[in-house]
Amino acid sequence: MLRNIAILAVIVVIGALGGSWYVTRNAGSDDVFAQCRMGAVAGGTSAIGGPFELVSETGEIVTDKDVITEPSLLYFGYTFCPDVCPLDTARNAEAVTILEERGQIVQPVFISIDADRDTPETMKEFTEIMHPRMLGLTGSAEQVKAASQAYRTYFKKQDDGDPEYFLIDHSTFSYLVLPEQGFVEYFKRDITPEQMADRIGCFLSKM
Numbered sequence: 706m707l708r709n710i711a712i713l714a715v716i717v718v719i720g721a722l723g724g725s726w727y728v729t730r731n732a733g734s735d736d737v738f739a740q741c742r743m744g745a746v747a748g749g750t751s752a753i754g755g756p757f758e759l760v761s762e763t764g765e766i767v768t769d770k771d772v773i774t775e776p777s778l779l780y781f782g783y784t785f786c787p788d789v790c791p792l793d794t795a796r797n798a799e800a801v802t803i804l805e806e807r808g809q810i811v812q813p814v815f816i817s818i819d820a821d822r823d824t825p826e827t828m829k830e831f832t833e834i835m836h837p838r839m840l841g842l843t844g845s846a847e848q849v850k851a852a853s854q855a856y857r858t859y860f861k862k863q864d865d866g867d868p869e870y871f872l873i874d875h876s877t878f879s880y881l882v883l884p885e886q887g888f889v890e891y892f893k894r895d896i897t898p899e900q901m902a903d904r905i906g907c908f909l910s911k912m
């Protein structure tokens with residue numbers, strides 16, 4: 706009797722472990738990009754991204770539907786940024802160039818968080834220096850804030866500096882957004898152009 710109980714207990718444990726493995730293994734089975742993802746997002750990827758309306762570097766009002774027509778790499782910064790933004794944007798541009806050499810096309814997008822100073826003309830000058838296909842977007846304070854909130858970015862103007870040459874504290878993530886899927890991944894500052902290109906390439910190969 707005791708032997709039968711022990712055998713039954715083993716069967717129950719094996720069954721429980723098997724069920725746990727099945728649930729764990731299949732939890733993300735519907736995610737075609739599962740093997741490409743490196744970071745987790747609270748609330749899932751659907752919690753980041755969404756509609757926005759901004760002004761392009763050519764002065765036209767555009768929406769997210771107008772902008773995200775191909776795989777795009779978004780970065781929120783400002784052209785008067787003395788160090789972080791130029792470095793991050795140059796890194797993104799280099800990653801895009803690497804992908805181009807591999808036959809994979811990604812559009813780099815620079816979205817301004819500085820509605821006071823970043824005019825369409827200023828944005829165009831900046832993006833032309835960074836990459837020939839980079840798109841610069843700006844807008845009113847309300848438009849910029851709405852786009853920033855959609856992507857959960859942070860920015861705050863430093864009020865203790867020069868009223869004309871002020872700095873802006875801001876988050877520094879870059880976002881990979883696909884036309885059909887929306888936001889799929891973010892990248893931190895410590896990633897190299899080659900690493901970024903490899904990870905983006907993984908997503909593109911699954912489309």
